[in-house]
Amino acid sequence: MMPSLVQGAGLAGALWGLLGACAICLIPFAVVIVLARRGVLSDHHVSDKKERAPIMAATFALAGLYMMALLTWQGPSILLALAVAFASGMVGLIIISPWWKISGHAMTAGSVAAIATLSWGPWGLLAIPVCAFVCISRVVLRAHTASQVMAGATFGVAVIGGIYAVTYRLLVG
Numbered sequence: 145m146m147p148s149l150v151q152g153a154g155l156a157g158a159l160w161g162l163l164g165a166c167a168i169c170l171i172p173f174a175v176v177i178v179l180a181r182r183g184v185l186s187d188h189h190v191s192d193k194k195e196r197a198p199i200m201a202a203t204f205a206l207a208g209l210y211m212m213a214l215l216t217w218q219g220p221s222i223l224l225a226l227a228v229a230f231a232s233g234m235v236g237l238i239i240i241s242p243w244w245k246i247s248g249h250a251m252t253a254g255s256v257a258a259i260a261t262l263s264w265g266p267w268g269l270l271a272i273p274v275c276a277f278v279c280i281s282r283v284v285l286r287a288h289t290a291s292q293v294m295a296g297a298t299f300g301v302a303v304i305g306g307i308y309a310v311t312y313r314l315l316v317g
Contacts, residue, residue, distance in 0.1 A: 153220045160219045167210040168230055172203040189287060193242060200238045207231040221315040229255065229308035236299055247288045250296030251304070253278035258305025262312075 153160070176199060179185040186192040190199055207227055214224045233251060240246045253275040261268035279297055282288045288296075 153222075157220045157223070160214065160223050163213070164210050164223055164227060167206045168203065168227070171206060172199065175199075175202070193245070196241045197238060200234055200241065204231055204234040204238065207234060222312060225308055225311040225315050226259065228311045229259070229304045232307045233300065233304040236303060244295075245288060245292055246299065247279070247282050247293045247296030249282050250275075250279045250288070250293040251300040254297035254300025255304035255308070256300075258301045259308050262305065262309055 176185060176190060177188055180188040180190075185195050185199075190196050207230055211224060211227045211231065213219065214227065233255060237246065237248055237251070257268070257271040257275040259268075260271040275297060279293045282293050283290050
């Protein structure tokens with residue numbers, strides 16, 4: 145079993161984690177909200193496929209900057225593994241999205257369930273119902289078809305979870 149995400153990293157690890165959350169999640173989401181409200185984007189779901197690539201590319205670039213900061217200032221290796229896995233997921237979304245509306249929400253939920261289980265053992269299995277609720281909600285809200293959600297969750301578990309496990313082993317041992 146892998147250790148918790150910032151185990152032994154103390155306050156510095158928590159701050160690195162907060163920086164990663166801001167760079168990879170909060171800043172891109174805030175930009176999407178602002179652009180949607182100004183009418184630059186179709187909506188906050190970025191429903192128009194043509195609008196997705198620049199948003200995903202910018203998020204990928206922010207993830208790259210975060211990874212460079214982790215490497216430059218010797219941030220926690222486990223967070224670098226997490227960022228590498230997330231960036232890999234972004235590449236998958238960038239490649240697939242122009243042709244098919246795979247669920248990024250389900251992909252993220254699936255990867256969280258896989259990474260939590262890898263990191264925390266049996267306790268991580270508690271993330272599976274959360275993943276299921278996210279997936280069900282995407283279909284109920286008619287944001288995606290069941291196949292788009294299943295593909296996203298499967299990609300998150302298998303690809304992002306797998307990349308995280310391999311990267312973690314290479315970085316931490």
